[in-house]
Amino acid sequence: MPAKSQSHYEVIVIGAGVAGIYQIKLLSDLGIDATVLDAAGDLGGTWYWNRYPGSRFDSESYTYGYSFSKELLNEWHWKERFSSQPENRRYLNYVADKFDLRKYMQFNCKVESAHFDETNDLWRLRINDGRELTCHFVIMAVGLLSIPTPPRFKGMDKFKGRSFHTFYWPHEPVELAGKRVAVIGTGATGIQVIAEIADKVGDLTVFQRRPNWSAPLNNGPISNVEMADIRARYDEIFKTCARTPGGFEHEPDRRGFYETSREERVALWDKLYDSPGFAIWLRNFREIFTDEKANAEFSTYIADRIRRRVKDPAVAEKLIPRDHGFGVQRVPMETHYFEAYNRDNVHLVDISETPIVEVTETGLRTTQRDYEFDIIVYATGFDAITGAFDHIDIQGVDGVKLRDQWSEGPSTFLGMMVHGFPNFLMPSGPQSGSASTNYPRGIETGVNWCTNLLKYMRKHGYTRADATLGAQERWAAHVKEMYSAMLMRKAKSWFTGYNSNVPGHEHGKIRYLVYNGGSPKYVSKIREVADKDYAGIVFGRRSSRSGKGVGGEHFEEVAR
Numbered sequence: 001m002p003a004k005s006q007s008h009y010e011v012i013v014i015g016a017g018v019a020g021i022y023q024i025k026l027l028s029d030l031g032i033d034a035t036v037l038d039a040a041g042d043l044g045g046t047w048y049w050n051r052y053p054g055s056r057f058d059s060e061s062y063t064y065g066y067s068f069s070k071e072l073l074n075e076w077h078w079k080e081r082f083s084s085q086p087e088n089r090r091y092l093n094y095v096a097d098k099f100d101l102r103k104y105m106q107f108n109c110k111v112e113s114a115h116f117d118e119t120n121d122l123w124r125l126r127i128n129d130g131r132e133l134t135c136h137f138v139i140m141a142v143g144l145l146s147i148p149t150p151p152r153f154k155g156m157d158k159f160k161g162r163s164f165h166t167f168y169w170p171h172e173p174v175e176l177a178g179k180r181v182a183v184i185g186t187g188a189t190g191i192q193v194i195a196e197i198a199d200k201v202g203d204l205t206v207f208q209r210r211p212n213w214s215a216p217l218n219n220g221p222i223s224n225v226e227m228a229d230i231r232a233r234y235d236e237i238f239k240t241c242a243r244t245p246g247g248f249e250h251e252p253d254r255r256g257f258y259e260t261s262r263e264e265r266v267a268l269w270d271k272l273y274d275s276p277g278f279a280i281w282l283r284n285f286r287e288i289f290t291d292e293k294a295n296a297e298f299s300t301y302i303a304d305r306i307r308r309r310v311k312d313p314a315v316a317e318k319l320i321p322r323d324h325g326f327g328v329q330r331v332p333m334e335t336h337y338f339e340a341y342n343r344d345n346v347h348l349v350d351i352s353e354t355p356i357v358e359v360t361e362t363g364l365r366t367t368q369r370d371y372e373f374d375i376i377v378y379a380t381g382f383d384a385i386t387g388a389f390d391h392i393d394i395q396g397v398d399g400v401k402l403r404d405q406w407s408e409g410p411s412t413f414l415g416m417m418v419h420g421f422p423n424f425l426m427p428s429g430p431q432s433g434s435a436s437t438n439y440p441r442g443i444e445t446g447v448n449w450c451t452n453l454l455k456y457m458r459k460h461g462y463t464r465a466d467a468t469l470g471a472q473e474r475w476a477a478h479v480k481e482m483y484s485a486m487l488m489r490k491a492k493s494w495f496t497g498y499n500s501n502v503p504g505h506e507h508g509k510i511r512y513l514v515y516n517g518g519s520p521k522y523v524s525k526i527r528e529v530a531d532k533d534y535a536g537i538v539f540g541r542r543s544s545r546s547g548k549g550v551g552g553e554h555f556e557e558v559a560r
Contacts (some may be wrong), residue, residue: 004106008134009035011454012125014114014392015141016105017045019428019443021096022066023141024104026451036141037127039110043096045143047088052169052189052377054196055085058217058333059438060277062230063249064088066095067238067444077227081276082219082333113393114138116422121464121542123423136463137423139450140389144428144435147387151184151380154358161363163376166193178202179374182364184356187212188332190379198340205347205371207356207364210492211319213302213326217333218276245518247437250282257287257294269301281331288327290485295325302326309338318350328487329496385430385513386410396421406430409511411476413467413536414526416446422466425450431479433522435514442519449526453534462558464540471536478525482516 011027013020016038027034040048057064061078072095079087096102110128117124117134125133148167150156156163164170166189176197183194184207191214198204222230230237241247253268260268265285272280287294303320310316319338340346354368363373383390386406394402397420405411405418412418415432416425427446428434434442457465483489489496489510496510515522529535540557 004129004131006035007132009033010135011035011137011139012037012123012133012135013139013141014038014111015045015143015146015388016040016043016107017047017141017143017146018092018440019141019143019434019447020045021092021101022068022443023139023427023447023451024101025068025099026447027454028099028101028104030451030455032454034104036105037109037111037125037133038105038107039128041107042093043102043105043107044089044092046145047085047092049146049167050169050189051085051171052166052193053200054192054335055189056080056192056219057082057084057088058188058277059440060249061222062234063237063241063247063438064440065091066440067234070234072098073234074231077224078222078230080219080221082217111392113395115393115395115399116397116424118397121422137425137454140424140426140429141447142388144385144439145382147383147391149381149383149387150378151356153356156359158361159359159363159376160361161374161376163359163378165378165380166190167382174375176201176375180363180372181205181375181377182207182371182373183377183379185209185379185381187379187381188330189381191332191334191337193377193379194346195335195337195340198343198346201345203345203347204340205349205373207349207351208318209351210323211321212332213299213321213324214332214334214337215273215280215302215305217335218274219335220276241438241441241519242523243520244282245437245520246278246282247433247441247519248278248282250278252282252286253284255285257285257291260285265297266301269298273305277333278331281327284327288325289487292325292487295328295487298327299325306338311342315341315348318348324491325487329491385435386511389430394421394424396424410513411472413472413475414449414529415475415479415515416450416526417465417467417472417537419467419469419472422464425453430513431475431515433515433519436516437519437522445519445523445526449530452530453537456530456534457539460539461541462539463542465534466538466540468536468538474536476512478517479515480512483510483512486516488516 010032011034013023013034013036016036020036021043024034024036042048060081061083065076066072076091111125112128113126115124122134122136123138127133148165150165177200179201180203181201182205183190186206186208194206237249240249244251272283285294288298306320307316310319341348354366357365357367363371390403400420410430412429412431415429416427418424427450428443432446434446538557
């Protein structure tokens with residue numbers, strides 16, 4: 001780890017997860033004086049924190065791993081098609097150790113504030129240990145789902161058993177055998193937890209507000225022979241990922257939905273339902289994302305598959321969503337989730353009918369009855385995409401606060417810069433391609449672009465970069481336009497900024513958080529900006545003028 005006596009860096013990266021690890025790798029390759037700060041006790045980001053049972057990739061492991069190093073690709077053997085949290089964390093540690101990146105990282109360092117000092121053309125960061133660090137560039141590698149949102153129930157501090165959000169699942173083993181357990185929430189995390197612990201606890205009660213569509217993950221081991229074949233095909237695999245809208249290995253069916261017969265559609269869906277990962281979602285007809293009638297037919301098919309898997313018809317109906325169609329928001333993948341409700345020790349409580357009133361000393365009270373538990377698990381989601389930014393006091397030119405500027409929803413340039421916040425870069429920021437694609441594929445795209453911008457500035461002697469307001473407004477309008485054709489715009493999902501546990505986000509007002517144009521279009525757009533000498537960005541440099549700034553420095557805008 002770097003010495004904490006150093007107080008100034010050229011670049012400070014916030015976050016030591018997938019993005020931060022790759023970003024510091026490229027910065028170190030360039031010889032840039034940089035450090036990574038992370039509030040956690042070690043690297044890994046989401047794979048450091050989310051240790052709950054069942055936590056794993058829903059992307060194929062070999063497409064989730066970094067693609068930047070042939071040597072790394074040849075060395076690492078993914079054990080499962082969809083790798084679990086412990087293995088994922090081992091992988092990220094392996095990457096950091098292989099490239100000797102730990103020496104650039106500082107842990108247990110929570111950034112409380114980041115203020116732009118316009119006089120001295122610096123960012124000033126206040127750390128929770130009392131230090132103030134300065135830098136010329138801040139790179140936010142904070143992750144999309146890094147701020148958990150606990151529910152706001154009365155009496156949560158009264159419970160005398162164990163309780164925790166899944167994000168903060170204890171590092172030490174949690175004894176589940178024979179325990180009475182409550183899981184609140186049936187989103188992606190809740191679905192993973194419920195399926196994994198149903199046969200391990202004494203009794204499990206699931207409190208569901210609104211059901212989510214889900215489909216089988218169809219996980220399995222990767223043999224030595226298969227891994228050797230994957231290594232031989234990595235170039236082909238990543239080329240496929242680069243040309244698909246979601247950045248996955250799954251390409252959509254190019255036939256028109258209405259050009260095929262009902263029998264042909266069902267045959268395709270039967271095949272995809274039994275295929276690994278997001279095939280059922282992303283190898284499907286494109287119309288399911290845009291056409292109400294096509295989506296309704298497909299949603300009916302998935303509902304019928306759920307009914308086949310759940311023995312109690314009444315329970316099955318409660319597990320089928322009515323407020324959105326399949327695939328209009330990110331689809332949770334599951335392993336025997338629906339079968340969990342066939343067990344005698346698993347119970348489903350619909351809190352849209354009997355809401356939770358409060359947490360008691362012994363459990364939970366709904367409008368119908370009291371429940372007693374030993375453990376309460378809050379699988380209640382995240383303050384997605386903008387949450388990690390909002391939790392830091394970020395102030396740009398003239399003291400403008402980023403959280404205030406984004407109060408009605410973010411506005412960015414390419415999802416990677418914000419007007420009025422110079423030298424502030426976001427490889428996976430709001431309205432970038434990272435949130436709506438295979439995350440590491442989006443990460444590498446964003447980190448590469450930000451790094452190339454820094455290289456361009458070095459080459460031309462620029463020390464300051466800021467997006468123009470006009471360029472930002474045009475990008476925000478383009479992002480909004482990309483929502484218009486998608487059924488996603490109607491869903492109560494973190495893609496649209498809906499979260500009833502976050503004040504101001506609970507009313508269903510659309511916040512345009514992700515880029516829905518697909519990965520190829522996004523890459524084309526940001527490449528075009530770079531090819532035009534970063535059109536939409538105003539550059540400047542420090543110059544020596546007595547009485548201005550540190551050491552007589554003065555900022556000059558560069559006309560281009």
